[in-house]
Every structure is written in structure tokens, then in C-alpha cells.
Amino acid sequence: MRYHIEGTTLFDGDQAQKGYALNRMCFSFNSAENRKAFVDDEEAYCAKFALTAEQRAAVKSRNVHKLIEAGGKVYYLAKLAGILGLNVQDIGAQQTGMSVEAFREKLVAAGR
Amino acid sequence: MARIIGGIGTTHVPSIGKAIADGKQNDPYWKPFFSGFDYVHQWLAREQPDTVVVFSNDHGLNFFLDKLPTFAVGAACEYRNEDEGWGIPVSRPVPGDPALSWHLINRLVGDGFDITMCQDMLIDHAVTIPLSLMWPDFNWPVRIVPISINTVQHPLPSMARCLELGRSVGRALVSYSEDKKVLIVGTGGLSHQLDGKRAGFINKAFDTHCMDRLAHDPEALAQYSILQLVELAGAQGVEFLNWMAMRGAMPGEVGELHRNYHIPISNTAAATLVFENRPRAQRKAA
Numbered sequence: 001m002r003y004h005i006e007g008t009t010l011f012d013g014d015q016a017q018k019g020y021a022l023n024r025m026c027f028s029f030n031s032a033e034n035r036k037a038f039v040d041d042e043e044a045y046c047a048k049f050a051l052t053a054e055q056r057a058a059v060k061s062r063n064v065h066k067l068i069e070a071g072g073k074v075y076y077l078a079k080l081a082g083i084l085g086l087n088v089q090d091i092g093a094q095q096t097g098m099s100v101e102a103f104r105e106k107l108v109a110a111g112r
Numbered sequence: 113m114a115r116i117i118g119g120i121g122t123t124h125v126p127s128i129g130k131a132i133a134d135g136k137q138n139d140p141y142w143k144p145f146f147s148g149f150d151y152v153h154q155w156l157a158r159e160q161p162d163t164v165v166v167f168s169n170d171h172g173l174n175f176f177l178d179k180l181p182t183f184a185v186g187a188a189c190e191y192r193n194e195d196e197g198w199g200i201p202v203s204r205p206v207p208g209d210p211a212l213s214w215h216l217i218n219r220l221v222g223d224g225f226d227i228t229m230c231q232d233m234l235i236d237h238a239v240t241i242p243l244s245l246m247w248p249d250f251n252w253p254v255r256i257v258p259i260s261i262n263t264v265q266h267p268l269p270s271m272a273r274c275l276e277l278g279r280s281v282g283r284a285l286v287s288y289s290e291d292k293k294v295l296i297v298g299t300g301g302l303s304h305q306l307d308g309k310r311a312g313f314i315n316k317a318f319d320t321h322c323m324d325r326l327a328h329d330p331e332a333l334a335q336y337s338i339l340q341l342v343e344l345a346g347a348q349g350v351e352f353l354n355w356m357a358m359r360g361a362m363p364g365e366v367g368e369l370h371r372n373y374h375i376p377i378s379n380t381a382a383a384t385l386v387f388e389n390r391p392r393a394q395r396k397a398a
Contacts, residue, residue, distance in 0.1 A: 005343045007309030012266040016177055027176050029197040064307070074307040074348075075171040075264060082198035087127070088379050092311040103312055110314035111375025 019071020022058070025049035026076035032048045035083050064091050114212075114288040117159045118369070118389045119296040119362050120152065121326075121355045122245060123382040125166065125236045129200035132244055148372025148384045149245050155369065155386055158245055161295035163209045163255045165216075165281060167357040168238035168299040169263040171196070174230075181228035182269050183277060185220065186258040187213035191235045203240035209255035213290065216257060219284035225277055233258060242299045245384075254295075261299070261357060263350045271341065272334040274353040278360020286363060296389075298358025299353025302373075304380035307347055314381045318344040319373065322352060326378040327368045327387055330359045348380075 003010060025046065028034045038045040046056050051072075058066035062084060067077050081091055093103035128145075131137065137146040155256050158288050175181070187210050193203040220227050235258055243252050259281070263269055269277070278296075285294055302322065304312040322345075331354065341350050359366070370386040 003339050003342075005310075005339070007311075007313075008305070008342065008347055009308055010266050010342065010347070011264065016265050020177060021165065024179055027172050030173060030195055031197075032195060062166055065309075068307055073264065074179075078306070079172070079197035088306050092306065093309045095307070095309060102163060106312050107314065107376035110312075110316065110381070 009068050015071050015073070017071070019055075019073060021049050021051050022055040022067070022070055022072050023076040025051060026079045029079040029083060038083060044087070064095050113296050114285045114290065114292050116282065116285055116294050116296060116362055117161055117389040119298065119358045119366075120242075120246065121298045121358055121383065122242045123301060123377060123380060123384070124299040125380050125382065126196070126200050126237045126241070127378045128241050129237055132248070132344065133201045137337040138222060142377075144374045145372070145377050145382050147156045148374065149248070150369040152246055152384065152386060153248070154330075155322035156295075159295070160293065161254055162292040163212055163257065164243075164295045164297055165257045165259065165285070166239050166242070166297045166299065167259050167278070167354040167359065167361075168242075169351055169354060170260050171236055171238065171264070171309065174234040175260070175264075177265060180262055180265055180343060181260070182262045183216050183225060184228040184230050184233070184258075184260040185213060186233040186260075187217060187229055187231050188233055190220065191233055191239070191256065191258060193235055193240045196236055196251055197371075200237060203244065206235065206239070206243065206252060207255045209257055211290070212255075212292075212373055213257050215288050216281060216284045219287065220277075220280050222281070223247045223280045223283070225280055233260075238299050243278045261353050262354055263348075266338070268338050268350060269353065270334075270338060271336050271353065271356050274356040275360040278357035279363070282363040283355070284360040285361070296361040298355040300354050301345065301349055302352065302381045302383045303345045303349040305346030305348055306379055309379045310346070312379060313346045314375055315344055315346065315349075316375065316381065319381050321371065323371060323383060326354070326355065326359050326365045326385070330356065352380060361388045362387060364389040364391050365393075
């Protein structure tokens, strides 16, 4: 799909194909047992879901931009973020290069 | 016949579930949002719907990208919630209304909506949080028919198509022989974006525009393309599609009874609207 929306990657057919393995792994984190298996041996868990080298590097980096570039969809990535103890303000702050405090303030300011 | 009493639009942000579990309704951060439901509780106590048709989007509990329907209608006797992976409490199961589900399915397909039929369907926070907000004692006195709209993977159905889906549901309800009171609910939104450099995007002016037009001029909103909606409401603000379907399912004279709009709840502009659906005035005496 052709588009340009600043700072936005549409999760379209191209992204969905690219990100399938990564998103499938994140989907598995609905199960507490699977979350524990990931924490116990991250490398082995990524291998089990056949993540690409780019996806493995993105997971290792904990960098949300890289995870999205590797085809990650935020609803699935949020399940990975949950394991890492990050909420949507934390990942918002990381993606915008702000402190969590400044990001929260930006949200509050949007209401004024 | 089924009587459509009205519609409710509400945000379904997951952290609301945590706030409820932790009893934070009166905290300064949460009070402006939760107090917007006082009216809803009074209205529901007065109207007492039997069944709720809920338009929402799954976030990766019931559906995955392996098989992702654009529109799916639940036809289960009971809908369970399960662990969604990020620590919000699992809700109690909700009874279904399979007879009504199959009536809607038959009419929708007959009307050109080639929906997916689901006799087994998990409901995620997009259904359980609105129920918890509407009936906070968790004694949900209703059956549900969940209708899932894809807001996850593009191409998404258009605003106009979702309005038409709702209209088809509305016509089907009016033709239902059993006497029951039905509430329509649309969940999610309003403007928000979780991903990318534009994370934290909120658009109060556009949300207000949408809320102001939903009751009386949904056709104006149906003109927006999905790309325009992403740009104006944010990448996840496309959940407004559920609100369009909710509006479409009210075939009568629609009036806004109540509105609460508060920024922010988590990363989202939170909105709660209540609409009444009055039968259209008869042109001639019966």
C-alpha cells in the first residue's frame, strides 16, 4: 500500500509477511508457561519460532523501532514488552527519544 | 421483535482493567474517566437490556495472523476470556445468545456480508473491559453477541463498509421475532498511536469532530479513507471502525444522551458516549 504518514509504519501485507515468525512468537506469550520458557532461554525460544537474524537481533536489542522494522505488530510486541516489564508509556518514550516523564507530560498536554 | 434501546461507545484500554482490579477508580488520574460512567449505570439500570451486540477488535487472543477474518460473528453459548500476556486479570465468562447470533449470521450473509462464523471464540479486553465499566459489580446481567472487526492487519474494512455492516445488523435485529431489548456497543479509540516515532499522537479536534457527527451525520464520517483515519486518529485510532458499526446498528432516530471525553488514559484519548435509539415517527396512522 502506497502512503506516507510521518512516523508511522502501516501493518500491511508486506509487514505481515516479513514479521510472521516474530509475531507468532509474541502471540505465544499469551501462555505463562511460554513466557517463562522465553525468560529461561531466550536464544532457544527465538530459534524454536525460527526468527530471522534481523528479528533475533531486534529482540536482543529491546529496541521497538528495530522490532517494527523487522515486521513486528505492536499488539503482539506488547506481549513481549510485558515480559520485559515495559508498558506502553515506556515503549512510547523509547520510540520518541523522550524520558518516560516527558512522554507522560506530552500525553497530558494533548488534552489541554 | 427485538427492540434496539440504543448504543454505547467506550474506550477499552487494557490498563483500565488493572485500575479496576486495584480499586483506583477515585484516584485523581482515573476519576475523570470512571465518573463518566455514573450516567451509564443509571441509564442501564433503567433500560435493562437483555442482550448486548458488541463490535470490537481482537488484539491477539482469539485471532492470529494465520487466519484473520475482516468481520467475524460469535455464535457460542459462552465466551471465555484468557491470559492476554500482559498481566490484566482474567474476567469471568459471559453467556452468549446463539439463537440471536445465528439470526444475525443468516441475515448478514443474505445481505451480502460474507462474515466468518465462530462457535468458539475467546473475548479479550476489548469486550471484557467495557462490560466491567458498564456493570461494575461484575454481575453482568446480559447475554452477548460479539462481532469482531479487523483493525490489526491492513487492508482494513472502510468506514463506510463498517457503517453498512452495522446497518445490516440493525435491520436483522428489527426482524428478529423474539421480544427482547438489545443494546449495541462499539469499543476502542478514540485517537491514539502506540507505535513508531509518532507514538503518543492524540488529536482532540478530530475526536471532537467524530463525536459531534456520529449521531446525526455518520455519512460525513464514512467519507474518510482508512489512510486518512490513520493520519487523523493515529495508527490504533482506527478502532473507531467499531463505533461506526455501532452507530449503523441503530436504525431509528438517534440522539446523544451523554458524553465524557478525557485525555489521557494510558496513551489514549478516552471517550464514553451513550445514544438513544427512538423508533422513527410513523408517516401515516396504522
